[in-house]
Amino acid sequence: MRIITWNINSVRLRMPLLRKLAEETMPDVICLQETKVVDELFPHGEIEDLFPYRQINGIKAYNGVAILSKRPFQSGGAQNWCDRADGRHVFVRFAGGLEIHNFYVPAGGDVPDPAENPKFAHKLEFLDEMTEWWTGHARPDAKRVLVGDLNIAPGKHDVWSHKQLLDVVSHTPVEVERLDRLQKTHDWVDAARLFVPEDEKLYSWWSYRARDWRASNRGRRLDHIWVTPALQAKLEKFEILAEARDWQRASDHVPVIVDIAV
């Protein structure tokens, strides 16, 4: 099964790119974040030939997540976090038990101080709530995939400059510690670092503000694919489709791809 996670930054605006991605990489499942569309206006008609099975959770203008699938799934749903119905989580369960959870963790604003910045407080609270929930739901043999824009680049080499980003939201020690705690709940395996050595730079996002994203290469790895230990040995391939950052009207995030033998 080929699974892609992609922060598409408006699904309606980037329909042509979604089609291009689907045709060029032939995924079974695409998990989207920042669809930025309320469910009633989701472009089902333009997607159903590629992905007949869909589970969506959108709101107007902001956030919004979706799981698009070529294969039918048994059940699906969404959860609210931090008492907000703000389109940050959606999941599906396939026959045989494989589950895919797609998250859009709050970005957290600019100031890395929860006392001063409510958006950063929300981000930390969101991560704590995820940690608590997964702690209660972890099962040793579960076949689960957690993907999404987690808005944290945890490793020294998940950012272009560890030193210069220590005070920048997405790479602060307090966030990285929260993400570590979340990862430990289910012994989640980071697919990226299973395939790419820890000391090799790896990014999935490059700011729109750079004149030339490739030349400056000030990226961060914000988009993640984690699997439970039961699936680790079944991971066959990992790829970050960096070329997508050069597509016409690109998202600032690029697709991240895994193949799992299920």
Added chain:
DNA sequence: ATGGTCGGTGTCCGA
């Protein structure tokens, strides 16, 4: 040290 650019039932807010 600063500001740079995107997207959205927008003329600000969030990223």
